[in-house]
Amino acid sequence: MTSRADSAIEARDRMRDRVMSTLADGDCERVQPSLLQPADDILSHYGEEIRARACVLSDAHGGELFLVPDYTVPVCRMHLDRGGGAGRYVYAGPVFRLPSPGQGEVPIEEEQAGIEVYGEAKDSKAEALVLRRTLDALNAASDAKAEISVGDAGLGAAVLDTVSMPGQRRERLRRRMGQPARFHELMQRFVGVQTVELPPDREHLLERFATCEEPGELASAILEERGIPHLGQRTVEDIGARLATLAAERYEPPLDVEDASRIGAILALRKPYPLALDWLKAQDEASSPEVAGVTETLERRAEAFAEVGIDPAEMMLDARFVGELGYYDGFVFSIRVDGVQVAGGGRYDGLPRALGGDCTAVGAAIWTGRLAARVEDGELP
């Protein structure tokens, strides 16, 4: 006689199996990466949000290991170790992270299932396939309505490219694209609304580097002036170069307020996909080659969705959405059910490259544990 606890576990297993077989749809290999991975190899490929909450352990030799916060990077590594190229995989297993402030003391363990598709043509077909299967898998688990939000990491970057600014500035804004508050703070600083006051000795130091032709030599001379010995791997050239860049930034004319507010307006875009596309095409920036390129990509993507029966009018396009995992570099999506995120995914061609390989990559993960808990509690149909 099974107890109530047994049948809850069995129900979850069945849900997970339905999700997996829907994702696999007969053409994916099931894999099971280790739950413990070497930190050096794998952890550094995640964004800072994930790294900050990773459960890290030390091994007997002083090396570091961590418990997987997500399976995409380990599966990608596994695929490359086998030779790379084309491949489709599904997986299921627990993922771990430390609690955020206010979530208590206990590390959080959740069940995930996912799909990764490697080596297919770099067009929207694989993206549409992954999104389609994710929606179908969610349907197999619950009848609740899926709220789909999509973005493209290329959109923000293209918008930044329409404004002329020093490379360093562009780079710093790009790094903060997924963090609206910090992005805004940086923009304010570059516009000059928030001029940072520097301590006088720092200001004087930068002044000297603003007009200097040989920053490495100047840095070396300053060390001698101050009787400071040079030590370590950072050369006087490294030190001088950075000071020269900081000086250039400080004395560079501020970002135009008009430019800043146009960038802000485009990044604030959040509308149903077809309306968002129309709006984008109507902006001045749409005539720039970079943005035109992205809008074309977004249009072709909408066509690919429609071809697999997903209505673009049913999803929101969010210009700020770049995905929190840090390795997404193109199409990205997130699915919420009843306000809770239950699935996410996108394209991450840059990751195989960073791991020493070379193939396209699109994937998604579903938090089966979250879904199952809510279905069991009767919160979801």
Added chain:
Amino acid sequence: MSGMILAYPSKGRLKPHADELFAKCGLKITSEGSERSYQRSIAGMPDVQILLVEAVAVPGLLARGEAHAGITGVDLVAEHLPDRDHVLETPLPLAFGAARIALAVPQCWIDVADLADLDETAFQYRRTRGRRMRIATGFRRLARQFLVERCAAEFEIVPSRGPTEAAPLAGLAEAVVDIVSSGQTLAANALKPIEGGEILKSEACLYVSRTAEWSESIRNALDRLRSQLEETVAEMPLDSHSP
């Protein structure tokens, strides 16, 4: 050993000040038997046995209940007993050993004045060299937690063997997280602290173990010792809080 076991620093920067405090309290530490033994007692307190250990060993002893009380720094407890409150009672500060655990970088990094500078520098370092900047420290857990919370760049925490401040000169690390009091040791090794780089303030405290085996008489012995120390510490002027 029967009676209350007090773990006491056998050497290092805390020992001379602990000796001075005990002397001020009128507590005379004697050795019964060989000078080479690590056991001592306090004249007039037969219920207290002193175990001489390195300050770094004290948190572990207290957590395992192998000593009833011990003298060590806030820094060592924070590093080795993150869940301190489960195994230790509220500590009694002893008005010595004030120091801070802080980041320090080479003085020749004239472009690095604060934590944001270090973060940016480390980020570029990784991009140009393909490896992470190394931070040498004996406070691995504290350093890692601090850097992960405050910096976007990734660092490699290198356990320091021997004096931490010598690591950059020896080419074992680019920067350090070390215990700093006057800053003279840093300067002597051509290092400097950075704005926003302070991780923790530390001082010496008397810690009491929750997990040790207590009896009424052992409790009484602790209370007697504790009130002696408390009285003397209270009488000391605030600026006698020596580094």
